[in-house]
Amino acid sequence: MNEMKNILITGASRGIGLLTAKTLAAKGHYVLASMRNVNTQNAGVAAELTQWASANNHNLEVVELDVTDEDSVNRAIQTLEARVTIDVVINNAGIMPCGITEAFTPEQMAACFDVNVVGVGRVCRAVLPHMRHRKNGLIIHVSSNSGRLAMPFFGLYCSSKWALEALAESMHYELSPFGIESILVEPGGHETDLIDNPPSPKDLECISSYGEIAEAPDNLKQAFRDMFAQKDSSTDAQNVADKIASLVCMSAPRPIRSSVGHDMGIDEINRLSRPVQANFIDAFMPLANVPYNTDNRLFVKATIQFKPEFAEQGINAIKQIMPQTLQEAGCQLFTLMKDNDDQKKVHLFEIFDNQDALDHHYEQDYTKAVFAQYEQWLSTPIEVSKMHAASPLTSEQL
Amino acid sequence: MNEMKNILITGASRGIGLLTAKTLAAKGHYVLASMRNVNTQNAGVAAELTQWASANNHNLEVVELDVTDEDSVNRAIQTLEARVTIDVVINNAGIMPCGITEAFTPEQMAACFDVNVVGVGRVCRAVLPHMRHRKNGLIIHVSSNSGRLAMPFFGLYCSSKWALEALAESMHYELSPFGIESILVEPGGHETDLIDNPPSPKDLECISSYGEIAEAPDNLKQAFRDMFAQKDSSTDAQNVADKIASLVCMSAPRPIRSSVGHDMGIDEINRLSRPVQANFIDAFMPLANVPYNTDNRLFVKATIQFKPEFAEQGINAIKQIMPQTLQEAGCQLFTLMKDNDDQKKVHLFEIFDNQDALDHHYEQDYTKAVFAQYEQWLSTPIEVSKMHAASPLTSEQL
Numbered sequence: 162m163n164e165m166k167n168i169l170i171t172g173a174s175r176g177i178g179l180l181t182a183k184t185l186a187a188k189g190h191y192v193l194a195s196m197r198n199v200n201t202q203n204a205g206v207a208a209e210l211t212q213w214a215s216a217n218n219h220n221l222e223v224v225e226l227d228v229t230d231e232d233s234v235n236r237a238i239q240t241l242e243a244r245v246t247i248d249v250v251i252n253n254a255g256i257m258p259c260g261i262t263e264a265f266t267p268e269q270m271a272a273c274f275d276v277n278v279v280g281v282g283r284v285c286r287a288v289l290p291h292m293r294h295r296k297n298g299l300i301i302h303v304s305s306n307s308g309r310l311a312m313p314f315f316g317l318y319c320s321s322k323w324a325l326e327a328l329a330e331s332m333h334y335e336l337s338p339f340g341i342e343s344i345l346v347e348p349g350g351h352e353t354d355l356i357d358n359p360p361s362p363k364d365l366e367c368i369s370s371y372g373e374i375a376e377a378p379d380n381l382k383q384a385f386r387d388m389f390a391q392k393d394s395s396t397d398a399q400n401v402a403d404k405i406a407s408l409v410c411m412s413a414p415r416p417i418r419s420s421v422g423h424d425m426g427i428d429e430i431n432r433l434s435r436p437v438q439a440n441f442i443d444a445f446m447p448l449a450n451v452p453y454n455t456d457n458r459l460f461v462k463a464t465i466q467f468k469p470e471f472a473e474q475g476i477n478a479i480k481q482i483m484p485q486t487l488q489e490a491g492c493q494l495f496t497l498m499k500d501n502d503d504q505k506k507v508h509l510f511e512i513f514d515n516q517d518a519l520d521h522h523y524e525q526d527y528t529k530a531v532f533a534q535y536e537q538w539l540s541t542p543i544e545v546s547k548m549h550a551a552s553p554l555t556s557e558q559l
Numbered sequence: 560m561n562e563m564k565n566i567l568i569t570g571a572s573r574g575i576g577l578l579t580a581k582t583l584a585a586k587g588h589y590v591l592a593s594m595r596n597v598n599t600q601n602a603g604v605a606a607e608l609t610q611w612a613s614a615n616n617h618n619l620e621v622v623e624l625d626v627t628d629e630d631s632v633n634r635a636i637q638t639l640e641a642r643v644t645i646d647v648v649i650n651n652a653g654i655m656p657c658g659i660t661e662a663f664t665p666e667q668m669a670a671c672f673d674v675n676v677v678g679v680g681r682v683c684r685a686v687l688p689h690m691r692h693r694k695n696g697l698i699i700h701v702s703s704n705s706g707r708l709a710m711p712f713f714g715l716y717c718s719s720k721w722a723l724e725a726l727a728e729s730m731h732y733e734l735s736p737f738g739i740e741s742i743l744v745e746p747g748g749h750e751t752d753l754i755d756n757p758p759s760p761k762d763l764e765c766i767s768s769y770g771e772i773a774e775a776p777d778n779l780k781q782a783f784r785d786m787f788a789q790k791d792s793s794t795d796a797q798n799v800a801d802k803i804a805s806l807v808c809m810s811a812p813r814p815i816r817s818s819v820g821h822d823m824g825i826d827e828i829n830r831l832s833r834p835v836q837a838n839f840i841d842a843f844m845p846l847a848n849v850p851y852n853t854d855n856r857l858f859v860k861a862t863i864q865f866k867p868e869f870a871e872q873g874i875n876a877i878k879q880i881m882p883q884t885l886q887e888a889g890c891q892l893f894t895l896m897k898d899n900d901d902q903k904k905v906h907l908f909e910i911f912d913n914q915d916a917l918d919h920h921y922e923q924d925y926t927k928a929v930f931a932q933y934e935q936w937l938s939t940p941i942e943v944s945k946m947h948a949a950s951p952l953t954s955e956q957l
Contacts, residue, residue, distance in 0.1 A: 282663070370691065
């Protein structure tokens with residue numbers, strides 16, 4: 162779980178990228194902190210980061226890489242791969258245009274997609290041949306809750322993040338036969354300098370023709386700054402770095418989407434649309450007629466051993482409560498079996514759509530309350546074993 | 560409802576664009592059927608379309624417009640607006656790349672976004688100042704069910720359509736104060752020549768390194784062709800043209816999203832994510848602090864007059880059945896009041912998120928079954944009156 166990995170991150174000069182680079186290095190990973198303009202605009206931060214790593218004995222090197230320049234991307238990654246195996250890529254570099262959507266020029270629109278989407282394509286195209294050859298790799302795309310919601314006055318940003326979401330998820334399926342995961346992190350608003358000077362639309366005539374409404378983007382930016390000024394822990398950008406670090410450590414299969422901070426409802430969108438997307442993939446992939454296993458389902462067996470005096474009560478409670486809570490969690494099958502030899506022991510068999518659904522189930526307050534209640538009834542802790550649907554099932558296991 | 564409108568459509572040289580242009584012209588609208596290369600590559604189809612319109616006495620003119628060329632877009636729209644009021648724009652021009660996502664070059668990715676997303680931006684930027692000035696207008700964006708699902712081997716296409724969805728929906732909110740609607744049509748697979756020769760990835764070395772999996776895109780294309788060969792009515796592209804025509808005729812507020820054909824689950828995604836998005840807008844827009852009314856909710860009052868012998872039975876049935884069916888429809892409030900003067904009459908008060916939710920409710924088989932059952936109990940048909948939340952409510956109305 163906690164092995165050292167070689168991790169390339171883009172846009173590491175500031176904000177979430179910088180925090181994530183430092184967080185991963187502090188956890189013992191080998192961090193390739195890439196940024197553009199290492200020798201000019203970002204020379205200061207590059208030197209600072211290198212000194213910080215050296216002073217703290219962390220493995221981190223600063224790498225020149227501009228995601229908008231194919232040569233720069235290829236040069237950086239081929240040079241690195243000649244001496245380092247890149248295990249993980251974090252596509253973090255991005256810009257956040259803010260303003261009336263109509264007032265962004267076509268050049269500004271193209272520039273936004275160039276950084277936020279095509280830039281991801283350039284990095285993936287450079288690193289994936291190596292990862293596919295090794296049949297191992299993890300790509301974490303830094304999206305946003307703007308990748309799941311349509312936000313007025315952030316229309317261009319949302320458009321590029323929705324594009325990133327679809328690209329990352331489509332690649333998730335295409336790369337799974339190679340043992341590579343392409344997953345998304347979706348931060349809500351976090352305190353970084355992203356909000357201070359976002360690209361604004363250049364068509365001033367268009368802006369002024371919106372009258373009073375043209376004040377909306379500045380008002381929204383101020384509202385975010387006011388929110389950040391409250392120093393609420395949920396807007397601390399370190400949370401995003403920590404979430405990314407936890408995804409790096411996690412064993413596969415990782416959730417396709419992980420939100421951080423104020424989710425603004427996207428957890429619900431993710432949860433509600435997941436089974437629809439899963440059903441689509443189940444129907445679509447057989448048409449592709451290639452060797453492919455779409456099955457991310459997890460079989461879970463939980464064995465519960467009650468204290469003698471609580472056995473009847475406990476088993477009845479499970480019968481009453483579990484079917485509904487599991488159904489709400491998107492659990493596909495539920496079987497409760499009494500143990501053949503021990504009348505105080507029961508086995509639960511559950512199938513979850515994926516790790517994400519399982520995690521979601523265990524994160525629910527309701528589930529936690531049920532578990533807390535059970536605790537006093539049990540003679541030993543609940544034993545949970547899980548396996549992938551793709552794994553061969555043996556009679557010992559089920 | 561059925562007034563003649565001046566309608567500009569892009570990509571009218573073939574497929575859905577051509578069918579839609581003809582369908583709208585046949586319904587009596589003035590159609591500006593735009594396409595690129597009117598004098599070269601598309602000279603044949605342009606002449607044919609003009610002759611067809613003339614022979615059938617329809618109002619249709621072919622217009623040169625290349626969505627990837629800002630000058631071409633501006634020239635076409637300014638020339639038209641000098642003599643015609645463009646009431647409706649149908650952003651239809653688009654390409655559908657198909658292949659391994661990694662194997663598309665950055666240039667190919669950029670070209671896809673240039674047509675499918677930035678092209679829409681160019682057209683909107685040219686026409687919206689006129690529409691905003693008139694405080695009237697309708698923009699229909701032709702998306703896809705690929706705009707709501709992640710489809711392996713259509714990753715780049717999905718990415719561009721997700722981008723279009725976010726752009727269109729963000730503009731929907733930004734333009735609503737001007738009385739302009741920006742809405743989406745989401746066709747499933749329909750029989751057009753789009754599937755015959757879609758842009759394929761140019762990185763052949765990458766493709767070959769995918770081994771057997773590289774056959775997936777061709778297999779998928781063949782599966783679509785096989786599906787179309789069955790001539791099932793649900794894949795008839797005329798359905799898309801008819802849906803667009805019906806949206807043109809519909810009075811505002813129109814649904815933000817309308818699927819056509821095999822929805823592959825996107826109706827469910829649209830329905831499930833709609834209230835989350837609506838709640839987000841309710842929370843977000845006040846932060847913008849500009850004069851703005853996001854409220855698309857509809858107040859519905861239904862008055863039901865029972866025959867004397869069925870009054871008690873009917874009212875009990877409503878009490879039992881309606882709360883659940885309305886809740887399932889996303890109805891926010893439900894009040895049942897007996898009429899003060901007539902014990903055989905009841906009034907139902909309902910609030911729907913928007914016209915879409917209301918339509919969805921009435922389209923359900925379950926709702927239809929309930930209505931059919933009521934019919935025999937009623938002395939007069941159910942009276943339904945609706946109004947927007949934005950309208951002032953008077954005591955007469957509620």
